Amino acid sequence: MKDMQVRRGKKYKKIIEAAILLSPLLALFTAGASADTLADVKARGVFRWGADAEGGAPYVYQDPKDPDKLIGFEVDLAQALAARWGVRAEMVQNNWDGLIPALGRGSFDFILNGLEITPEHLKQVAMSKPYYIYSQQIVTAKDRGDIKTQEDLKGKKVGVLSASMSQRILEKMGGVTIVSYAGNSEPCRDLRNGRLDASLMDYPIALYYAKPYAELKFSGKPFAYGYYGMGVLKKDAALLNDINLALDALLAEGKLKAIYKKWGMWEEDMGSKMKRYGKEDAVVEESPAAGLPWGKYLWLLLKSAVVTVELSVISMVLAVGLGLALALARLYGAAPLRWLSTAYVEVVRGTPLLIQLYILYYGLPNIGIKLTAFIAAILGLGMNYAAYEAENYRAGIQAIPRGQMEAAMSLGMTRMQAVRHVILPQAMRIVIPPISNDFIALFKDSSLVSVITMVELTKMYGMLANATYNYMGLGLLTAAIYFGLSYPASLAARHLEKKLAYDHR
Amino acid sequence: MIIVKNLVKAYKGHKVLDGISLGQAKGEKVVIIGPSGCGKTTLLRCLNQMEVFDSGTISVAGVTIDAALDHSSKAWKQSRHELRMRVGMVFQSFNLFPHMTALENITLAPVRVKGMHAAPARRLGADFLEKVGLGEKAGFYPSQLSGGQQQRVAIARALAMKPDVMLFDEPTSALDPEVKEDVLGVMRKLAYEGMTMLVITHEISFARDIADRVIFMEAGRVVETGPAKEIFLRPKEARTIEFLSKLLPRSPKLKTAVLVPDNQLSLEDLWD
Ligand SMILES: Nc1ncnc2c1ncn2[C@@H]1O[C@H](COP(=O)(O)OP(=O)(O)O)[C@@H](O)[C@H]1O
Numbered sequence: 001m002k003d004m005q006v007r008r009g010k011k012y013k014k015i016i017e018a019a020i021l022l023s024p025l026l027a028l029f030t031a032g033a034s035a036d037t038l039a040d041v042k043a044r045g046v047f048r049w050g051a052d053a054e055g056g057a058p059y060v061y062q063d064p065k066d067p068d069k070l071i072g073f074e075v076d077l078a079q080a081l082a083a084r085w086g087v088r089a090e091m092v093q094n095n096w097d098g099l100i101p102a103l104g105r106g107s108f109d110f111i112l113n114g115l116e117i118t119p120e121h122l123k124q125v126a127m128s129k130p131y132y133i134y135s136q137q138i139v140t141a142k143d144r145g146d147i148k149t150q151e152d153l154k155g156k157k158v159g160v161l162s163a164s165m166s167q168r169i170l171e172k173m174g175g176v177t178i179v180s181y182a183g184n185s186e187p188c189r190d191l192r193n194g195r196l197d198a199s200l201m202d203y204p205i206a207l208y209y210a211k212p213y214a215e216l217k218f219s220g221k222p223f224a225y226g227y228y229g230m231g232v233l234k235k236d237a238a239l240l241n242d243i244n245l246a247l248d249a250l251l252a253e254g255k256l257k258a259i260y261k262k263w264g265m266w267e268e269d270m271g272s273k274m275k276r277y278g279k280e281d282a283v284v285e286e287s288p289a290a291g292l293p294w295g296k297y298l299w300l301l302l303k304s305a306v307v308t309v310e311l312s313v314i315s316m317v318l319a320v321g322l323g324l325a326l327a328l329a330r331l332y333g334a335a336p337l338r339w340l341s342t343a344y345v346e347v348v349r350g351t352p353l354l355i356q357l358y359i360l361y362y363g364l365p366n367i368g369i370k371l372t373a374f375i376a377a378i379l380g381l382g383m384n385y386a387a388y389e390a391e392n393y394r395a396g397i398q399a400i401p402r403g404q405m406e407a408a409m410s411l412g413m414t415r416m417q418a419v420r421h422v423i424l425p426q427a428m429r430i431v432i433p434p435i436s437n438d439f440i441a442l443f444k445d446s447s448l449v450s451v452i453t454m455v456e457l458t459k460m461y462g463m464l465a466n467a468t469y470n471y472m473g474l475g476l477l478t479a480a481i482y483f484g485l486s487y488p489a490s491l492a493a494r495h496l497e498k499k500l501a502y503d504h505r
Numbered sequence: 506m507i508i509v510k511n512l513v514k515a516y517k518g519h520k521v522l523d524g525i526s527l528g529q530a531k532g533e534k535v536v537i538i539g540p541s542g543c544g545k546t547t548l549l550r551c552l553n554q555m556e557v558f559d560s561g562t563i564s565v566a567g568v569t570i571d572a573a574l575d576h577s578s579k580a581w582k583q584s585r586h587e588l589r590m591r592v593g594m595v596f597q598s599f600n601l602f603p604h605m606t607a608l609e610n611i612t613l614a615p616v617r618v619k620g621m622h623a624a625p626a627r628r629l630g631a632d633f634l635e636k637v638g639l640g641e642k643a644g645f646y647p648s649q650l651s652g653g654q655q656q657r658v659a660i661a662r663a664l665a666m667k668p669d670v671m672l673f674d675e676p677t678s679a680l681d682p683e684v685k686e687d688v689l690g691v692m693r694k695l696a697y698e699g700m701t702m703l704v705i706t707h708e709i710s711f712a713r714d715i716a717d718r719v720i721f722m723e724a725g726r727v728v729e730t731g732p733a734k735e736i737f738l739r740p741k742e743a744r745t746i747e748f749l750s751k752l753l754p755r756s757p758k759l760k761t762a763v764l765v766p767d768n769q770l771s772l773e774d775l776w777d
């Protein structure tokens with residue numbers, strides 16, 4: 001008894017120690033959240049602005065000539081603010097999707113990264129006056145004459161940046177086949193190789209990503225203008241006020257104009273439009289996904305779960321079939337086959353699935369093979385997992401005692417007959433557990449195919465969470481759907497394993 | 506029925522079979538004895554072409570294989586297949602197919618190799634199970650059978666292919682003493698029916714009963730060969746004597762036999 005008490009005492013002590021260690025951190029966190037950020041900034045002599053430099057041209061991105069250096073019109077703007085306040089500016093890298101939650105966690109003082117002034121964003125954060133007025137630009141292939149206005153996009157296949165204003169405008173309009181991309185260069189690539197009829201993008205993005213290509217053109221005038229503003233925590237009224245004053249001054253002094261001229265983004269009426277901000281409505285589309293009843297979210301998630309299941313099942317069938325062929329070629333094939341199979345397995349296992357998907361979807365069109373996203377996804381997942389299944393089969397087959405093959409062959413069976421009737425049926429029982437594990441892994445890995453525009457369960461979650469900022473609730477719901485699908489699969493695998501067992505002792 | 510000429514088989518330069526020659530007539534029963542590692546198993550594996558050999562010739566039931574033949578040729582593959590069809594092999598470790606019942610183990614090759622239909626194959630399988638005394642066990646999986654029963658199924662499986670020669674590689678050495686006799690009984694019956702048998706075994710009483718001839722091997726060579734009576738009672742070679750005296754240290758009569766070359770014992774006297 002005594003011993004037990006001593007041990008328990010130690011355990012409590014550990015917890016208390018941990019709490020003491022953590023308390024300065026907690027204090028920091030709460031202090032940061034309650035004090036005046038502006039005063040903080042001035043005291044620190046530096047402000048931290050949150051942005052995503054990955055694929056962020058021309059906003060914030062790595063200088064191609066000097067990748068250590070960040071450039072972009074927002075970098076220039078941050079410098080101008082810093083000069084004005086007499087402090088330094090420090091960029092904090094954060095995934096674009098996660099900028100608002102990160103601001104809430106105190107990772108930086110404000111967001112400066114193409115954040116549109118929309119009712120949704122205003123629900124989450126306070127927003128400054130606009131620092132830029134963007135509009136939507138339709139981009140098509142040079143020889144397309146049939147698409148000039150927003151209306152012309154109806155019935156067409158149009159690429160957009162995922163969760164962007166462009167996407168929302170098209171969703172709202174309806175009748176458009178929307179293909180949403182994780183980055184900006186991919187839709188341009190698909191425009192050039194003919195997978196898309198058009199792409200709709202924010203004007204600055206179009207300037208940077210589409211303009212350089214001779215095969216692409218801007219179709220029609222920009223439309224549906226809107227505002228970029230800086231995002232500030234709602235309680236940071238003083239900081240917000242200072243940002244607004246600074247912006248007014250930069251506009252009046254012509255410094256904003258200078259920055260945008262430098263980047264080729266200035267339009268003559270921009271100054272007057274900025275001054276009229278608040279008096280005239282810009283086009284601000286809320287995502288149609290925001291504010292729906294829960295049943296609707298569930299329905300959307302379940303529908304995309306069907307895509308996930310389709311992808312996983314078809315890819316796994318491919319993986320299991322191709323993997324078997326690879327394993328047999330490696331174990332029983334002639335020398336060149338053996339060599340090829342080994343090389344395939346090693347190369348595929350030694351390279352990331354993501355790269356393989358990119359090559360299949362974006363690389364192959366260069367040599368004239370244009371796969372649909374669904375086919376590319378299935379080939380990518382299936383061919384990738386085939387390498388792992390091949391190794392499972394190989395291990396399974398090699399676990400069968402040599403005597404089995406010899407007994408079969410001494411009865412006059414050919415090698416292939418022996419493999420078919422004696423070796424494989426036994427190896428199958430060995431490989432079912434690892435293969436069913438792999439199936440569950442593939443089921444989860446299938447979310448990677450969102451990079452080639454497939455909208456499956458995780459992508460749908462990302463889209464809905466982006467529109468609603470309900471990362472937690474929707475996240476739990478999505479996780480529950482994944483679990484609800486994978487758990488029965490593992491139960492079924494266990495059942496199959498038992499059923500196949502022939503050790504009846 | 507079996508002719509082996511100058512058979513040589515080496516693993517990485519080490520000669521495991523170093524010029525073996527032997528002959529065996531139809532219906533003859535030959536027992537091979539010899540210390541562990543002397544190449545007995547390798548000889549049998551060459552005889553049913555589980556192992557390619559380096560030089561020499563083997564010929565079984567009219568099918569001849571010469572080491573000089575091109576091993577990638579169709580002709581070679583064809584003769585190898587024909588040879589295996591004429592030779593039945595029983596392994597030390599049974600090697601039954603664990604995912605099949607006793608009956609399925611027997612019918613697999615007749616169906617897949619000879620193209621027999623399922624129903625006659627099942628009747629054939631049942632007959633052979635009956636023959637080895639396991640008519641009741643048709644639906645049992647190997648894991649549900651004792652070692653002795655498994656080995657009898659393995660014998661039935663080989664017999665069902667109607668071979669001309671049966672090769673046995675220490676068929677009882679993995680078995681408990683109580684069940685050895687069941688397997689040896691089946692083999693005795695087979696011998697009595699006139700099967701040509703080449704058996705590696707150290708069951709001297711069994712060898713005494715069925716062997717027309719005994720071959721003593723050592724270090725990849727045939728040291729001495731002759732009728733069971735000669736080899737067991739009046740061995741000529743010192744190495745044979747040494748081996749036999751080690752073989753049954755608790756059999757005083759065998760010791761007497763081999764250590765006193767001019768003894769007057771008969772084979773029957775060898776056992777208590
Ligand atoms: N696959 C192999 N590779 C290398 N050496 C082998 C192989 N098989 C057998 N040997 C060697 O050949 C010799 C004869 O083996 P074996 O024919 O099994 O002897 P026995 O059956 O008489 O005990 C042994 O020394 C053994 O180590």
Ligand SMILES: [Mg+2]
Pocket residue numbers: 545546547674675
């Ligand atoms: Mg052996």
